[in-house]
Amino acid sequence: MGVFALGACSGDGGSGRQSAAPGASATAGADTGGGPGRSGTSGAHSGALEGNWLTTSKGKAVALVVTGEKAGLFATGGTMCGGTVRAEGGMRRIRLTCTDGGKERTTGMVDSVNGTSLKVTWEGPLGTETYTRAEGGTLPSGLPTAHLGS
Numbered sequence: 001m002g003v004f005a006l007g008a009c010s011g012d013g014g015s016g017r018q019s020a021a022p023g024a025s026a027t028a029g030a031d032t033g034g035g036p037g038r039s040g041t042s043g044a045h046s047g048a049l050e051g052n053w054l055t056t057s058k059g060k061a062v063a064l065v066v067t068g069e070k071a072g073l074f075a076t077g078g079t080m081c082g083g084t085v086r087a088e089g090g091m092r093r094i095r096l097t098c099t100d101g102g103k104e105r106t107t108g109m110v111d112s113v114n115g116t117s118l119k120v121t122w123e124g125p126l127g128t129e130t131y132t133r134a135e136g137g138t139l140p141s142g143l144p145t146a147h148l149g150s
Contacts (some may be wrong), residue, residue: 048113049085049092053131064094064118064131071096073105081105093119 053064059077071094073081083096083106085109092110105125111119111128118131 048115049110049118052134053118054134055129055131057126057129062129062131063134064120073098085110 045079050066050068055064057075062073062075065072065074069084069086071083071085073096079098079100079102081096081098081102085092085094085096087093094105094108094110096106096108097101098106103124105122108120108122111121113119114132118133119128120131121128
């Protein structure tokens with residue numbers, strides 16, 4: 001995997017988003033996130049959600065890292081976001097606070113997760129993003145992680 005600089009999760013409100021893997025689908029299997037009422041989901045299994053996930057949105061690389069109930073999000077342009085992933089009402093909810101005050105990815109619902117893809121619907125105009133699990137379970141070295149809150 002190539003090295004890339006990470007940065008902002010800005011809130012420009014545009015809707016031009018793309019998946020890191022254009023043909024990837026977020027098909028739910030036995031290890032799904034979310035809960036009743038969400039398409040293709042059947043429970044809140046944190047093990048399947050844990051890991052490093054990548055996508056692109058509005059021409060920016062976005063990395064979502066989940067470890068236990070902690071989450072971090074990094075996007076090209078400079079911003080870092082940190083927060084939690086918790087079961088709420090039988091569904092998995094991601095709550096983040098971004099260092100630049102960005103609101104684009106502050107609250108998201110896990111629609112589905114399996115061994116290769118994660119689908120999150122963010123509140124607000126951003127909508128749904130599909131992430132692909134990072135190869136080898138690792139992200140490129142040198143990612144900024146300072147000042148992440150929980």
